[in-house]
Amino acid sequence: MKKLAFFAIIVLICGTVSPSLVNHAYGQNDPSILLRIAVQADKQIVNQLDKKYENKIPNNINILYDKGHRSVKSLDQSLSNNDIEKAKQDFLLAMNSFMQISRIISQSSEKSIEVNISVKSNQTLESKIDRLEKFVQTLESISKKHNKIDQNKDEFTKAYSLIKEIRNQINSNENPSKNITELNNLMNSIKKEIRNSIADKQSNAIKNFFEKFLVQIDQKLMEAKDLDRDQIEIDKANELILEIRELLSKNQINDAKKVYSELIVVLKNIGISVKIT
């Protein structure tokens, strides 16, 4: 028994420690990327300072830059010495200094009005079209997966030709808003169509889920009865189960979902966990 207890403790410790070990190992994958990023940031900051101040760099920024640049050199040295922990510290120190400089530059060079990206005027149309194209591709994959691509083929062709047209309009500085609205409407309609076309399959999947689940709840309720739990609540639960089954037989899935939510509350009152395995 002592051996078994010892084994269990080992399993417990290994189970707890192993994920952190894996993450740690992954973090050490290629420390040289830290240097690449830091050198790039250093170079960008020098460019920005040259553009903004030429040779008249304010003292506070100079101090920050020196600190950052020294950290980059130290990072290079730490990596050569294979001192990863020191390299990480150097990296964070350098990037923190450069971050402070870039924020000072951007605050002083232009009016410091924070622009929220959600403001429509700040969105570029190209990005919007890129995102919409990705959305079209996602819906196309779903349609393919459920073998409904033939049904939606014309819509997808139209969507791609609209995207092409919008891109052309952007390039020639025309207003593409009408086509964008049309594309948005088309995508919503495709999504709705896909949902409707696979509704039967989906209903069956939900019915199967309920059937599997309700059988287990039946068993749990019988056990609860043997344990002399609140009989009124048990009866109520049984009634709700009957109601769900009836609704499922009539294909009223949404109503069944609502009754199921009530059932969960009753089960909790009885002391039955909803996570039944």
Next chain:
Amino acid sequence: MISLIEPIQLENSLGDDGILFVRNDCILDTMVKTPLLVASMIIVAALLPIQSSFSSPRDLDLIIYPDGSTHISTEIDVDPFLTDYKVNLFGSTIDNLVVLGDDGFLLDVDVMDGTALIQTFGSSVITIEYDIHDLVSKQGRLWTFSLDSPSDFTLLLPKNSAIVGMTNLPLNMEIINEQNQLTLSSGSTEIDYFFSTNTISNTTEEIVNEEDNSLNIIIVGIIGGIIVIALISVIIIAKNKQKNVKAIEKVVTIQQNNILDLETIFKLKPDLREDDKELIKFIFDNDGEVLESELRKNFLQPRTTMWRAVKRLEREGVIEIEKKDLQNLVKLRKNMEEDN
């Protein structure tokens, strides 16, 4: 008068000085019940990974567009015995939301104040994709990405963006289509970037140029050595092949420099499943090799399902798996044995 109540184990437990000694050798057996302790420990150990896996994203990929909007793609393990799953989105300005269950079904979802209530109904893995406008802000020419992530994630930055500050250590970085992709750990992350014509590849070149000439000589030496070894190996292999032609004839093997065409593969492997054939077609159309993650994205399959499919094809001898940048690269095999 005789006392009716006597201290338990009075004679054995009291020493000469009247100090109470308690035997603790069997305290586990007598008080805690060792079997119970062992059983609970095993249960706790077994449940630990499950608890940490439910409700936490197994994959989280972010793409930042030039206007600062962000596409989020995540896969989450959920309890298959629950009907709903509530997930906090990374903001409230959501576009193009798609939630898929295990079988690629579009799941019903209600979004309210940055929270999505998803009707999962038996799904064990859900895939969520959406666009969001809350993660990047702009001040002057400086763009700042901020996220408090519940798990490790990948972040694809826009083209021509140059990082000038960050608060988190990157786990990895690679360049995809001239864009920097960072892998970052969970927790709070802030990244500042400018748009610039100098990309990371230029910097990499500069770093290489800055290195000592001696290092270059060593590298040239190593590369030269590898080429010589490769040439010798090719000559040896070619000679061995000539010797073994007769032996090879016994096995029905089709070998050629390029990958086999689809028709030949399906002829050699007539018992392949239809969905596996689709995978093969996709790999074939991508010059015979593709990352497993691309397969997952294209076929909208959960990681485990796709992993099983890939392993199945590997067992069939149709593909081979190689590691590339910590990812699985799935390649069609050039040599394939016919199924009997």
